[in-house]
Amino acid sequence: MQSSSTAASEPALAQPAPVRRLMSLDALRGFDMFWIAGGEELFHVLAKTTGWAWAIFMADQFTHVEWNGFRPYDCIFPLFLFMAGVSTPFAVGGRLERGVSKGELARKMITRGLILVVLGIIYNNGLFTKPISDMRFPSVLARIGLAGMCAQLIYLYFPNPKVQYAWFAGLLLGYWAAMKLIPVPGCGAGILTLDCSLAGYIDRSVLPGRLYLKVHDPEGLFSTIPAIATALLGIFSGQLLRSDGRSAHRDQKTLWLVLGGISCLVLGYSWGLVFPINKNLWTSSFALVAGGWSILMLALFYWIIDVKKISGWAFFFTVIGMNSILIYIAGEFIDFEYAAKFFFEGILSFFSEPIRATGAVVALLAVKWAFLYFLYKKKVFLRV
Known part of the structure; x- marks a missing residue:
């Protein structure tokens, strides 16, 4: 991990780092991270303080489905992993063209993937102050690191697109077959419940420490397999966007992205009839549905x-996207809420409860954005 005082000439490999030739990627990453950083609280606060029907509806959409099903908020994490894949052809492809060896690139991919695993452990547990039995080892960062790393290695060592597509299909079909056919002791085969899924059983058997849901972890080890396919979808999209940079072909690329996204949605929702769409298990149908929506958002x-070169509005999100990993981790070490109260509590005290509550969320987001803007102006970006 390093902090650079100058803009990096190349994007990092193990996380969705900025790609200069694709401005939309930084903006989309920032849009995604905006909700992770607290943007969804706007709807929850409005729903709680006003009772407005539209606010209640939106607040519900910004919650995770308890088990089977899909809501927009379930796409937040897969979208981030998908974008790590989109950046790969720009980052790795450019280095290969400059003569960097595959071995060197592979070492960097593995190192950065493992660094994200360690950062995820620290994010979950602090600086190793807990006994191992109380620590949670799976994490969002670990899944990005491991799934992104594996997808990048596939891209690196299997450059033939047909072979990459075979990997993609094999990962999803193989995970489906394993989850449906391999019996779990005491439960049997193909039972996709919290207590009886194969993914949960394997995680309970091999992972040290505690799991997020006691008997299951949504970022567990076995369900990383289909998450690799999510990152591969991003790589496929990135390869399309990196090919033939002539502006005359950009509308055509957008159309191909739209068609690809719709195809994934049709396949995913159809597959969901026999292999339920489930984020906790990261089922193959979920990977396709979340991937389909991710592709459509990238296309937009x-x-x-x-x-169309309409980019001024995106600056707000670009500032967030340029330091996405940093703002995700920073909340564990910086008290942004204290700063927000210090600057805005006095002003907000003059207003009614709904305005105060909503204003507190806006103030917190403003403080976080100001922090990122300061780093942006100083050209300080966290690279992993």
């Missing part, structure tokens, strides 16, 4: 920002 941002 790409068409607006890179094709």
